[in-house]
Amino acid sequence: MKTCEALIIGSGFGGQCAAIHLLRQGIRDFLILERRDFPGGTWCQNRYPGAAVDVQSPLYSIAGEPYPWTQMFAEQDELEAYTRYLLDKYQLHERIRLNTRVVGARWDAGSATWDVQSEDQSVFRAPILINATGPLSSPVTPDFPGRERFLGKSFHTNHWDRHFDVRDQRVAIIGSGASAAQVIPAIAPAVRHLHVFQRTPHWVLPRPDRKFGRFARALLRIRPIYRTVRTAIYWGLESRVLGFKYSRRLLDLVARRQAERLLRRSVADPGLREKLTPAYTIGCKRILLSSTLYPALTRANVSLHSREQGIRAINETGILTDDGQQIDVDLIVYSTGYDATDGVISYPVTGTDGRRLSETWKEFPRAYLGTCVPGFPNLFIVTGPNTGIGHTSALFIIESQMIYVMKCIAWLKREKRRAIEVTPEAEADYTKMIHTEMAGTVWKTGGCHSWYLSKSGHVVAMFPGFSFSYRRLARNFRPEHHRLV
Template structure:
């Protein structure tokens, strides 16, 4: 039996493993369903993939790096991930190609039983006193069930599983979706394909991307820990100020960001019809704001056609896509940039807790968790990037590291008390969840007039945390013993 099993080897799993090692807990195992480690930035290798948070902040605080540019591209993020994994010798305590089928709480043994499937070893069973789920909210891609989708004779794939063996150059291509991934792919391939059809359900607000490639002498300076830390702090507080607009002043948000986004459209697009198509009808910030200097110029190309909601997909057929305007588009490739099950599907496998209750049933109305991390009835289980831990203005890794404060303190408290089980109280989770959704009503994600992936089927905003990230960090550091049961 392991002390801890970590599910997922992305930044959440890496942070968990590093923190366990620091506390002398080496009896842990990381389970990774893919054949490689690294999570998001190892899996998402589509053309143009890059981070939209400045690299010195979008990194583990204790693991600074010699970044080449302000907004790192996928290959450099993959190198950083490998650097962290190798530095802390995490490959030795990881089993890849291991897909978790189910986890079940065993009351008598006071442990979690983890059932997995491995292509060589078949079905495997593991036991652990604690489970840290770090599978991530952006790990289960979703492809809508378009009429005739399976009849297409050409190539098709989701952006999460980009087929690098397929040569898209000089091909007739359609990309379905216009969110963050599509906004990076479109400029990266538009000049390479014969024609690119972009199917947009709703437009996103786009603002310029303030990227910057560090000069040699700047990288030399940033290798000094205190200078790197100072830059990280400056970036953090600059981004944190956005919360004022997201939550407290939509007028300020519109005056600053909204005006900038409208000017961006006016400056880069001259065609009035295309301007109309790309201009959202909701408050900026309600949906994810895209950073790009190259998206609009790509959409202006002669070989790119933007289809909006008035000219959407009627059906997919053997030859390509039939539009709602009655046009048949003959295609070689369909790219699905249609997102992830990031709210209702926070955990993709069955979780069975005390008395046989399933987490999916508890979350039937909407996903919820104390500090976005633990749920009553599911002892010794911690969820990294759980409900309402997403962050729309700063680094997701900052929030992951904040969750580690709570998780590691919980483990320490169990040991200090000579107990074996910790479980959050139902009333504590209820108070926390009510407070979160009361605060959410003040935010642009609730009032901005859009329907985003931030919301679950219930209509509640599940993906985002409604406040400052330093508030969340303070809450995770202030461990409330009275909110938990030790046994």
């Protein structure tokens, strides 16, 4: 059994933020458990063609870690390089255990520690457990009838096979969300024919990307300039909440009109344009940023299949549609998203009195500040329920969570106690506030069914307000909302 002061599960940006903050707190005896054979999380795993971030790079980075980005919206290879830069700078490689898939975590009240078991039967013990597996770690592949009969190549975008050459191949991509919007323009010019199966169209806004020259990159290395750029981008993005939550008219006047102009300008065919026009309020589903998606969909070698031409079954040679059409393909790409709501934590977690987290979350996932759950002492969930942010950088929220987590740990040490947990009353009041505030947002009332909702119908992925409001809540640590053991 390996013992340490803290355990972090996941080595992506969430795990790295947790590790960096632990080091700043003076805690050096910790381990990061990573299920893959390489560290780095999302941006080292997702290597599909066209993969890039949809938040401006200077903001989609850790505060205090300037980086000479080459373009406004960094692509996968540069995000992977930034990830490895952080791992090297903070010497995290030596603290990461690769090929360590967690299969269970149990709280031991006697020793006030978490026992974490891996797939190879190894056990790790620590008083502090930080789950940083992230919301985009468990890909979902629909179980279409006959899927296993397909004799061609198939994979999820999360597991893109870079050894497979798509040139001159007949390809079907199932899904039309954020990943598909990046894959489609990247491969359309190379394939023989691309069939895009769209269940629901997304609103699309232009992607204001630009390359940074040598001089601009040099400026980004200067901390005051970097902070100024970050601040300007941050407040520009933060204004979107006014539309998402407070003014549907503002959404229509600004975002919807811009999206409609892009669609009209890019797609001349009225039939195709109708297929690509959503019937719900903009913002209800994730807004896509792309200046290349619509031109790719108008290519002669690209066919868009809407819901009426959905997938009835998959067979040996391809896809049988609902209208009886047989489409033979060489490759099926599943761009069908992740279990990012009900599957926040993929392994069983057992807290006090043998209670499972899955039981506590039976109705829907919930947590105080999206981070702590009553009955699960010293457990901190990075990007937990209602911490998603639809308008700005997820790293801003992660770093806000770390402010709260470190305040919890500091109070624990200062009071010389063994464990801390949020009270049921505090969690219940917080959750009530979240869903009361959520009631008027576009995510709840925009007329769509998105991955933001859990099976219960509650929006559990998004925080219903400004990100600075969340940070203020995280900074304002409330001892009366917690219980020390």
